[in-house]
Amino acid sequence: MTTTALEPSRTAAIQAELDQARRNGPLQHIVIPPCPELLTRLRAAMAPTEPDLNEVARIAASDVAMSATLIRSANGPLFAAGQPVQTVGQAMNRLGLEHTASVMAGFLMQRAIRVNHALLARFWERSTKRALAMAFIAKKLPGLSPDLAHTYGLFAHVGMPVMMQSVKGYAGTMIEARARIDRSPIATENANHRTDHAVVGALVARVWRLAPSVVAAIRLHHDLELLGGRGAESEVQTLVAAGLVAEYLMRRHEGEEHDVDWLSHGQAALDWLHVDGDEVLFWEEELRVTLDEA
Template structure:
């Protein structure tokens, strides 16, 4: 199916949300060469809940690195403008959840697990920045959240089939909807004008082969998220029970089986420590 036709079907079926206003203003401001820290701080600080959430993520070990970040301006100075864009997107995710039952809780836990796993894998391989991998992991499954919001009854059936029949989400979604959460994720990223590295992760994190990206780092990004996702599936993070993924292609990012076992233990520990803190 041609991309335009697929997008038309998705747009007719799914209610694609807008990025929260504060995030949209921040991303627009950051695209200007003349934006200042003061302007940025003013926009973020006007939304108390948003700025609190932003500072909580900024103080996680993957950003704060042991430093205490207590103001938005400190966060911008220490983290930098580019990483701040990603943080703003991450802090917006909670506003996209219209309801929060058991499935939504599990989906959030899975995204959190993938973000931590991706960050740790990125730190180990040094192939991409760990801060960017963290946000890519958090946002990779937003397509599922949006499908669940738009088509709650149909998506509940999809979720049941995934668990009862042991099939991947993408397979059941394609069968029942004619498209999947990755197609929806790519569309959302383009509507929100997200950085390209987040767009490719949202659209291609389940792809067997990749299109020829303009930046070879994009493929590496997708590989890291795919592996982080597989780690979390194997551990049962955000699932009713673990799913055994045996064909994890570690050689694509240069990690040995032995090193991978070490990383899995590290990921498990970090996830347990961070879950309570970031889900507040």
């Protein structure tokens, strides 16, 4: 993860681009669901160096369905040990604070952004897998926050369900984008709608006040030529590169073929992260149970 000469304030420029497109550009009519109050409280509780454990517990206990999700996760094969847990407190103790917060964030996001189309039937399952893989990869890399990585993994493709809800004809665009071989899915989205899911996803992250580096990484996650160059700040490139590796590991776990992004830029991602293919295969074995659980 070598630091390179940077394009000045690329992250700030992306935020300004999003704000401009929201005021009088193609994003004017995109409906962004409000950030759930409980998620805002959760992020505030987790932000300090010493997170507010009592506040996290209060948030967890405030919603019966979220409490049930935590208990189910704690009793799943990844964490199950001894007697089944029966309370939120027991679940939090078994999961640990970091994983508890991750499960809660994913639950609150799914409730806020509904997915009601067959083309996105596994959207939240795959988003959860990506987020877990990102957090795992972050622990293998120096200097990348697992929380930041998890957030990026969860939000990376959130523009898709938001566009499905707000943009007429987006379902047809998704079908067309998957069928065409003469241009990328992003190019098809822009041709049909003057925007794409990377831009819309970045807007969601901006409106929900996520970290600027996460906003930028979502915006740039298909602009993979930036890896190793001067197209973005180091942390943004690391998130994008790790996201590409996470997607690769997910596809292997699901028995799917490599996607075009990996075939064309996978080696650049590995070079940026200073890891090799053999190391990633070891990661795959370590991740298997976690992805099975997701």
